[in-house]
Amino acid sequence: MNEINKWFDENSSDVWKIAEFIFENPELSLEEKKSSRCLANFMEDQGFSIEWKVAGLETAFVATWGTGKPVLGFLAEYDALPGLGQKPVDRRSEIEGCGHGCGHSVLGVGAAAAAVALKKELELSGKSGTIKLFGCPAEEIMYGKIIMTEQGCFDDLDAAITWHPSDVNRVGEDIYQAMDCKKFRFFGVTSHASGSPHLGRSALDAAELMNVGVNYLREHVTDDVRIHYTYLDAGVKPNIVPDFAQTSYYIRGNSRKHVDDASQRIERIAQGAALMTDTRYESELVSNCKETKLNFTLLDTFYEAMTEVPVPKYTEEEIQFAKSISEAANLDNEGKYFDGLQKYERRAKDIYISTDVSNVSHKVPTVTLNAATACKGTPLHHWAFTAQTGSTIGFKSMIYVAKCMALGGLKLINNPEILAKAIDEHLNI
Structure with a gap:
């Protein structure tokens, strides 16, 4: 652990600069050319070999160092969200374009820093092991x-x-929810909406009727199911009957079974809407994910690591920043902006969001940590979260959690029986 701390003492300022660069150059999903290149260059400078375009994805990479077992993988993310461009200030100060309203500007950098710090520890100790950072x-x-x-x-x-x-x-x-991401497309016939409406078949009518049907469905699904949508295409001019309309749906639930049931029923609603409007529909499953598979052996180990790393201490200026942003964003925290380390209850908890990390958790033992890059009560996908992520509050938490991940990884290397237990738990649940 001494070498891990030493590495961060010597390199934190450089790590912060990388996070600042990614924050100031936000890029949408599958467009993260600057962000991925920035992280990969950092890893290469630290002695990792780089493989690009893994799985056929242009902005995906794997950085690898070391040989032999165990093989530990750190998962980095760096995509931003549309419409959440925001300066790192204590008021709403929007910048046109996308922004890091989910904190991915520090997520990927923190994972990279943890991988490099652990590599340094292994180099000096002479212990075997392979460390990978997945971009x-x-x-x-x-x-x-x-x-x-x-x-x-x-x-x-x-x-x-x-x-x-x-x-x-x-x-x-947390057990993140399983999810289907679907697009529904309706195809009709154009006509003059006033002069000859009887000749038109409105794709927009079909899309709206589908959404009405789905709204009635909400009463008849289990409480964990979440259904939300947006219109992607809804016609061009009011006096032209739209011959094309398109919606995007997220369908979530605490299990694949619940998602599959809701998704199939929504398909039938779309079919019914097309029949009612004499249009045609098609659907596309863009992506889907499973619910999270927890590994309590890893959770035990990384909680122990988190207890050994001091939580961030905030300056008076940072506390004032949290206070001002809480007032500007009307956050519900009653003036208590930060806690220490939350007590570990060793109990699975359902959470009403989804992540593609869940699919990894079904493949190999996986652990996720959380760190407060924003003050209490700040919602994800909000300008206030973007602002704090880009501030010293976000940077401090990134360094804190990176140390925790590196130390947890070291515990797995130093105690092979823990990793064997984690693998056994994964295979037998």
Whole structure:
């Protein structure tokens, strides 16, 4: 652990610069050319070999160092969200374009720093092991790690390690939801909407009737099911009957069984809407993911690591920043902006969001940590989360959790029986 701390003492300022670069150059899913290149260059400078375009994804890479067992993989993400461009200030100050409203500007960098710090520890100790950093694009559209898992990118890992920005510090006892991402397209016939409406067949009418039907469905699914949608195409001019309409749906649930049931029923609603409007429909399954498979052996080990790393201490200026942003964003935290390390309950908890990390967790033992890159009550996918992620609050938490991940990885290397237990748990659940 001394070498891990020493590495961070000597390199934290450089790590922060990388996170700042990615924050200031946000890129959407599958477009992360600058972000992925920045991270890969850093890993190459630190002695890792780089393989590009893994799983056929242009902005995916694997950085590898070492030989032999165990093989530990750190998972990095770096895609931004549309419409969340925001300066790192304590008020809403939007920048046109995308932004890191989920904290991926620090997520990937923190994972990279953890991998490099652990590599330094192994170099000096002479212990064997292979460390990999997976540059994983397109998490926000539930795509990158799903394709990488299908292509066998994680097959040789003994364990996968990652984290996600949050408003709390903890090990992730959360079971993220399974999800289908679907597009529904309706095809009709154009006509003059006033002069000859009887000759038109409105694809937009079909899309709207489908959405009405889905809204009635919400009463008749289990409480965990979440269904949300947006219109991608809805016609051009009011006086032209739209011959094409398209929606995007996310269908979530606590298990694949619940998602599959809701998804099939939504398909039948779409079919009914097409019949009612004399149009044609088609659907596309863009991506889907499973619910998370927890590994309590890894959770035990990484919680122990988190107890050994001091949580960040904030300056008076940073506390004032959290106070100002809480007031500007109307955050519900009653003036208590940060906690220490949240108590580990060793109990699975359902969480109503999804991640493509879940598919990795079904392939190899996987652990996720959370760190407070924003003050309590800050929602993900919000300008206030973007702002804090790009501030020193976000940077401090990134360094904290990177140390925790590196130390947890070291515990697995130093105690082979822990990793063997984790693998056995994974195979027998």
